[in-house]
Amino acid sequence: MSAPKLVVERVGKRFDVDGQGSTVAIEDLSLDVREGEFLSIVGPSGCGKTTVLNLLAGLETPTTGRVAIDGRAITGPAPERGVMFQDYALFPWQTVEGNVGFGLMHGPAGDGMSDAARAERVRHCIDLVGLAGSERKYPHQLSGGMRQRTALARLMALEPQVLLMDEPLAALDAQTRIILQGELLRIWGQERPAAERRTVVFITHAIDEAVFLADRVAVMTSHPGRLKALIDVPLPRPRDDSTRATPQFQALAQQIWGLIRDEAYRATVT
Amino acid sequence: MRLRAGDLAQGAMLPLALVAIWQAWGMAAGVARVPLPSRIVAAAAELVGSGDLPLAIVQSVMRVFGGFAVAAALAIPIGLAMGTSSRVERAIDPLVESFRPIAAIAVLPLAILWLGTGTSAAIAIVAYAAFFPIVVNTVAGAQRVPPTLLRAAATMGLTRAATLRTVVIPSALPSIGTGLRIGMGVAWTAIVAAELAVGAKAGGGGSGGVGQMMFVYYAYSIELNRIVVCMIAVGLVAFALDRAIRGALALAMPWSRR
Numbered sequence: 001m002s003a004p005k006l007v008v009e010r011v012g013k014r015f016d017v018d019g020q021g022s023t024v025a026i027e028d029l030s031l032d033v034r035e036g037e038f039l040s041i042v043g044p045s046g047c048g049k050t051t052v053l054n055l056l057a058g059l060e061t062p063t064t065g066r067v068a069i070d071g072r073a074i075t076g077p078a079p080e081r082g083v084m085f086q087d088y089a090l091f092p093w094q095t096v097e098g099n100v101g102f103g104l105m106h107g108p109a110g111d112g113m114s115d116a117a118r119a120e121r122v123r124h125c126i127d128l129v130g131l132a133g134s135e136r137k138y139p140h141q142l143s144g145g146m147r148q149r150t151a152l153a154r155l156m157a158l159e160p161q162v163l164l165m166d167e168p169l170a171a172l173d174a175q176t177r178i179i180l181q182g183e184l185l186r187i188w189g190q191e192r193p194a195a196e197r198r199t200v201v202f203i204t205h206a207i208d209e210a211v212f213l214a215d216r217v218a219v220m221t222s223h224p225g226r227l228k229a230l231i232d233v234p235l236p237r238p239r240d241d242s243t244r245a246t247p248q249f250q251a252l253a254q255q256i257w258g259l260i261r262d263e264a265y266r267a268t269v270t
Numbered sequence: 271m272r273l274r275a276g277d278l279a280q281g282a283m284l285p286l287a288l289v290a291i292w293q294a295w296g297m298a299a300g301v302a303r304v305p306l307p308s309r310i311v312a313a314a315a316e317l318v319g320s321g322d323l324p325l326a327i328v329q330s331v332m333r334v335f336g337g338f339a340v341a342a343a344l345a346i347p348i349g350l351a352m353g354t355s356s357r358v359e360r361a362i363d364p365l366v367e368s369f370r371p372i373a374a375i376a377v378l379p380l381a382i383l384w385l386g387t388g389t390s391a392a393i394a395i396v397a398y399a400a401f402f403p404i405v406v407n408t409v410a411g412a413q414r415v416p417p418t419l420l421r422a423a424a425t426m427g428l429t430r431a432a433t434l435r436t437v438v439i440p441s442a443l444p445s446i447g448t449g450l451r452i453g454m455g456v457a458w459t460a461i462v463a464a465e466l467a468v469g470a471k472a473g474g475g476g477s478g479g480v481g482q483m484m485f486v487y488y489a490y491s492i493e494l495n496r497i498v499v500c501m502i503a504v505g506l507v508a509f510a511l512d513r514a515i516r517g518a519l520a521l522a523m524p525w526s527r528r
Contacts, residue, residue, distance in 0.1 A: 057425055058425075059421055059424065059425070076424075077421075077424040077425045077427065078425075078427055079425070079426055079427040081425070082425065082426075083421075083422070083425040085418055085421070085422060087418055089416075089418040089419055089421065089422035091419060091422075091437070091440070092525055093440040093441070093443075093523065093525045094525075102426065102436070103426035103427070103428075106423075106426070106428055106432045106435075106436045107423075107426040107427040107428045107432070108427045109426065109427065138524075138525040139525075140525070158426060
């Protein structure tokens with residue numbers, strides 16, 4: 001097996017609380033993500049899963065340990081590691097087109113590209129997420145699902161090596177979620193050979209979502225955030241709605257629920 | 271921005287009623303010099319007809335534009351620097367906040383001493399007055415850029431300069447616009463006050479703008495109706511300028527039109 005794409009090695013992250021010492025978000029966490037792998041991270045709220053994502057994005061630096069991509073230490077954000085934020089982080093003053101092309105127009109991802117090539121990439125990404133016809137709309141004119149699609153198109157337009165997604169579907173209603181889970185797998189390229197897929201780290205608190213999407217599920221526990229288990233998801237691809245009905249899917253979801261149930265229960269009564 | 275006839279009628283009701291009461295009361299009391307709507311209309315016709323008032327308004331408007339432009343050119347960059355860097359803010363904020371409560375009219379003697387009684391002193395006073403609301407609102411706008419948008423820009427690899435241009439400024443624009451509107455308002459209070467005072471020192475004359483015109487009618491010829499005409503003229507011009515700024519802001523921010 002080749003070297004992992006992303007490495008999280010014995011990482012600890014401590015946040016200073018104003019004048020009151022500090023809280024430990026993550027403790028001694030190690031995790032490898034393989035090239036082309038779809039990895040989901042699940043865990044109850046407060047388990048530090050978003051912190052793991054921010055460390056990989058370079059938006060935060062570890063207090064101890066190290067995070068690396070292709071063997072190089074991650075020292076800051078870079079367009080090779082694209083991020084999709086929980087609230088989408090669309091620019092309200094940009095249209096769908098402007099948002100999707102933002103990184104190509106104003107960041108290094110578009111360096112050396114002609115205007116025509118940029119426009120073509122934007123066009124392609126908008127088509128990919130099914131937003132053709134809405135190019136000139138502003139975010140406030142879009143539904144939640146359309147905003148999510150815009151954010152996904154913006155992420156794809158950068159052609160990052162690694163896609164970091166922080167609960168991107170959490171704000172959507174149940175039906176839209178299921179539809180977009182399928183879309184996400186299509187866009188990721190589950191129908192293509194594994195070698196052509198991009199590496200994805202996907203944060204979620206929904207166990208069925210984690211199982212449906214991922215090759216492996218990392219289960220975290222909280223206070224402090226630690227990795228509790230890494231579960232392989234050997235469900236065949238391409239996956240579709242029938243996947244959810246298989247006994248194997250159900251068994252995996254049950255297994256993961258068993259790992260976090262006690263903690264999730266405690267979180268509801270404290 | 272569209273004015274509907276119904277809204278217009280509703281908005282005009284109270285002012286018209288007040289004017290009618292004023293006229294009735296004045297006619298009943300029968301005092302010679304007291305300003306009355308009918309006398310004001312006559313005075314307005316004279317002042318506009320002679321060209322004196324339009325000329326004075328143009329003079330004042332030019333000074334307001336000059337001072338306002340100076341204020342905006344200084345306040346927006348300084349405000350952006352303060353709003354995006356806590357070091358710059360810590361360095362400049364005490365200075366801004368200690369001068370801000372000092373009314374423009376209070377620094378007028380210094381302006382006259384250094385710049386004389388001409389246009390440059392008037393522009394300096396206007397710039398001083400308009401600077402503070404613009405800078406304070408620009409700082410607030412730049413500080414209130416949603417952090418997640420800054421993070422998004424960072425993950426796309428934007429430089430600091432590109433982030434300022436493409437994220438901070440558009441995000442702060444509504445707030446900067448509010449500062450510009452308030453700044454334009456205080457620019458008018460400042461210019462009238464400055465021209466009044468300069469008029470007092472210069473003892474009248476033809477180039478003092480609408481403020482000096484008011485001073486002359488107040489101190490020399492005691493024509494209260496004409497002073498009211500000047501007040502109304504300033505109000506109308508300031509209102510029109512505010513609408514123009516609002517229109518320009520709406521054009522600059524098509525995403526905020528709902």
